[in-house]
Amino acid sequence: xxxxxxxxxxxxxxxxxxxxxxxxxxxxxxxxxxxxxxxxxxxxxxxxxxxxxxxxxxxxxxxxxxxxxxxxxxxxxxxxxxxxxxxxxxxxxxxxxxxxxxxxxxxxxxxxxxxxxxxxxxxxxx
Amino acid sequence: xxxxxxxxxxxxxxxxxxxxxxxxxxxxxxxxxxxxxxxxxxxxxxxxxxxxxxxxxxxxxxxxxxxxxxxxxxxxxxxxxxxxxxxxxxxxxxxxxxxxxxxxxxxxxxxxxxxxxxxxxxxxxx
Numbered sequence: 248x249x250x251x252x253x254x255x256x257x258x259x260x261x262x263x264x265x266x267x268x269x270x271x272x273x274x275x276x277x278x279x280x281x282x283x284x285x286x287x288x289x290x291x292x293x294x295x296x297x298x299x300x301x302x303x304x305x306x307x308x309x310x311x312x313x314x315x316x317x318x319x320x321x322x323x324x325x326x327x328x329x330x331x332x333x334x335x336x337x338x339x340x341x342x343x344x345x346x347x348x349x350x351x352x353x354x355x356x357x358x359x360x361x362x363x364x365x366x367x368x369x370x371x372x373x
Numbered sequence: 374x375x376x377x378x379x380x381x382x383x384x385x386x387x388x389x390x391x392x393x394x395x396x397x398x399x400x401x402x403x404x405x406x407x408x409x410x411x412x413x414x415x416x417x418x419x420x421x422x423x424x425x426x427x428x429x430x431x432x433x434x435x436x437x438x439x440x441x442x443x444x445x446x447x448x449x450x451x452x453x454x455x456x457x458x459x460x461x462x463x464x465x466x467x468x469x470x471x472x473x474x475x476x477x478x479x480x481x482x483x484x485x486x487x488x489x490x491x492x493x494x495x496x497x498x499x
Binding site for chain 1: 376395396397400407408409410416417420424425428439469471472473474475476478483484488489490
């Protein structure tokens with residue numbers, strides 16, 4: 248499983264409109280993202296229109312290829328492109344990728360340890 | 374379940390050292406994060422030392438309180454503070470939070486739909 252994180256910059260003057268377009272995203276695009284194999288897909292908004300995206304997938308290349316070939320995604324991304332600063336191409340393809348440098352469970356697993364929340368310990372001992 | 378995303382800025386001149394400190398994070402701090410109830414905790418590095426953190430928790434206030442009271446976390450965060458730009462306090466408490474504005478499965482669930490990856494459909498029909 249791969250975790251993917253990317254960054255985009257929303258034009259501040261179009262931020263309200265951008266948020267309205269995501270509340271909710273239209274059904275056919277939601278379904279297409281899921282069919283591409285992206286899971287737990289979340290967008291977070293920071294100061295000044297900084298947008299961070301996060302998703303998990305078993306095969307990011309296959310998910311990207313699925314969306315690249317999708318007329319539904321092409322139409323959606325064409326509509327989205329005007330909301331972003333400094334893009335050259337479809338927003339989903341031109342976003343700036345980040346690099347994973349730490350993952351809790353991977354590091355615990357490499358030590359042979361299984362995460363145990365304190366709250367679970369407490370409830371199981373009571 | 375809450376998804377939390379935050380941003381920090383690593384000092385570019387200390388980036389290699391910061392990464393070395395996370396490869397891996399020392400065992401007692403890994404265990405403490407897990408005991409606090411943070412799951413799927415991931416750090417992503419972007420251009421210029423921009424660091425994005427992501428985790429999931431059932432009770433973020435409780436997780437924050439657990440780490441605030443933890444001597445292990447206090448020692449770790451005190452060591453980490455020198456790696457970041459513009460912080461006033463412990464890095465885990467002074468990081469800039471982002472706001473969730475979209476989540477795929479939540480929007481699908483609100484429509485009564487269950488995500489179905491195309492790859493699963495194809496394999497089940499073959």
